Amino acid sequence: MWPNAPITELDTVVCEGALPLVWHDSLFTVAGQKTVTLHTQHGADSVVTMHLTVNPMYDIQETAIVSQGDLPYLWHGSEFSADTTVCDTLRTQAGCDSVVCLDLTVTAYHVEDTIIALCPGETYPWHGQILSEARSYRDTVPEENTIYIATVTINPIYSVTNPVIVPQGQLPYLWHGRAFSADTTVCDTMRTQAGCDSVVCLDLTVTAYNVEDTAIALCPGETYPWHGQTLSEARSYRDTVPEENTIYIATVTINPIYSVTN
Numbered sequence: 001m002w003p004n005a006p007i008t009e010l011d012t013v014v015c016e017g018a019l020p021l022v023w024h025d026s027l028f029t030v031a032g033q034k035t036v037t038l039h040t041q042h043g044a045d046s047v048v049t050m051h052l053t054v055n056p057m058y059d060i061q062e063t064a065i066v067s068q069g070d071l072p073y074l075w076h077g078s079e080f081s082a083d084t085t086v087c088d089t090l091r092t093q094a095g096c097d098s099v100v101c102l103d104l105t106v107t108a109y110h111v112e113d114t115i116i117a118l119c120p121g122e123t124y125p126w127h128g129q130i131l132s133e134a135r136s137y138r139d140t141v142p143e144e145n146t147i148y149i150a151t152v153t154i155n156p157i158y159s160v161t162n163p164v165i166v167p168q169g170q171l172p173y174l175w176h177g178r179a180f181s182a183d184t185t186v187c188d189t190m191r192t193q194a195g196c197d198s199v200v201c202l203d204l205t206v207t208a209y210n211v212e213d214t215a216i217a218l219c220p221g222e223t224y225p226w227h228g229q230t231l232s233e234a235r236s237y238r239d240t241v242p243e244e245n246t247i248y249i250a251t252v253t254i255n256p257i258y259s260v261t262n
Helices: none
Strands: 007-015 021-023 026-028 032-039 045-055 059-067 073-075 078-080 084-091 097-107 110-118 124-126 129-131 136-141 146-154 159-167 173-175 178-180 184-191 197-207 210-218 224-226 229-231 236-241 246-254
Touching: 026 032, 026 045, 059 073, 059 110, 073 097, 078 084, 110 124, 129 136, 159 210, 173 197, 178 184, 210 224, 224 246, 229 236
Parallel strands: 007 045, 059 097, 110 146, 159 197, 210 246
Antiparallel strands: 021 026, 032 045, 073 078, 084 097, 124 129, 136 146, 173 178, 184 197, 224 229, 236 246
């Protein structure tokens, strides 16, 4: 390879269905990166690195039980009035085709559908059953001419540790109604909006340096140059510059992309 060969970084995004992908005799079967050395027309080497991101495709099965009195049943712009199994191809926001299928059952029974949200470890008594898993439950009561359906979702709980660096001149540091003036590690139990207990911890460091904290929001696959580093992951980065008496902190968040099926 020639000295000082130019280096190129390529960020490429493909759908899962595009795999395996051949690139300059390199084979991608999953997301990752590969580097090749290319020769220009003038004989000089060029080093190229491909960073490959693979967006997922989905195969979703929907099950619906509908009373005859609630017909027709509308699904993706089409109407159905009898037992049906039908599929549709949708494009996600990431541009990848995904398949969603409907398994429709028409019944003379009345249908009552209930959504139940639980915290991890919780249970819920329902029609003689103990519900605890995130799935659909069914109970048919002929004497009531009714099919009861319960769809259980499990809300997440969190365990979060927040590292914080505070200059001495900004003490005391207030956190959850308490004031701290020295290095401290402390935790608190909080209840989420969904009603599930989660643990939040503070890891506090007091420093004589000035602290400059910057929040950086990226999309998946994006990078950000910062103090000689390339930021790409959702975490906290730190750079201490003694000659400036400053600690620089960058907190990176990754904004989500969505693939929604209604």
